[in-house]
Amino acid sequence: MSTPAHCRMMARYNRLANQRLYEACAALSDEERKADRHAFFRSIHGTLNHIMVGDRVWMARFEGGSAPLGGLDAILYEDFDELRAARDAEDARIDAYAAAITQPELxxxxxSVSSAGVRFVDPLNQLVTHMFNHQIHHRGQVHHMLSDAGLDPPSLDMHRILNPTPAA
Known part of the structure; x- marks a missing residue:
């Protein structure tokens, strides 16, 4: 079961992990980020956009709005710097949501209504956990594609991101 404290921790982890991942991706050229790497969303750039699509869909639902239209493979931002700025803004939105969530809500x-128009009723704590899990899953794919691109990808281990200082 999720708690508000767990949601805040996951939001912080996701923000910091995204910052690390985007920093690594910035070392590639636009052509390298957009190269077809035979991943589900084809490229690093496509996968980063997909993560954004998923976050916007879930956050719209959580905030009481309707999910944005478009496919799960939509390229919301062709320009990497614009995508990165949007990622920072979306992570701030997730942080704010996690800061305000209560245990009764969770x-x-x-x-919610799926993109196929099917209505579902699920425990909110599972859906919030799923949103964070979705990011982790696809960041792992980008991590692998960075290796394929010849980079040494950053550590995305939660405990090393949240607690980067070794014990004395």
Missing amino acids: DADFA
Whole structure:
């Protein structure tokens, strides 16, 4: 079961992990980021856009709005710097949501409509956890593609991001 403290920790981890990942991706040329690497969303750039699409869909639902239209493979930003700025803004949005969430909200059922128009009712704590898990899953794919591109990808281990200083 998720708690507000766990949500805040996951939001912080995701923000910091995204910053590390984008910093590594910035070392590549635009052509290298957009090269087809035979991944589900084809390229590093496509996968970073997909993570953004997923976050915007979930956050719109959580905030009481409707999910943005477009496919899960939509390229929201062709320009990497614009995508990076949007990522920072989306992470701030997620941080704010996590800072305000309460245990009664997390414990409640939450109704949402899928992109296929199907209505679901799930425990909110599972959906919030899924949003964070979705990011982790696809960051792992980008991590692998960075290796394929010849870079040494950054560590994305949660405990090393949240607690970077070794014990004395």
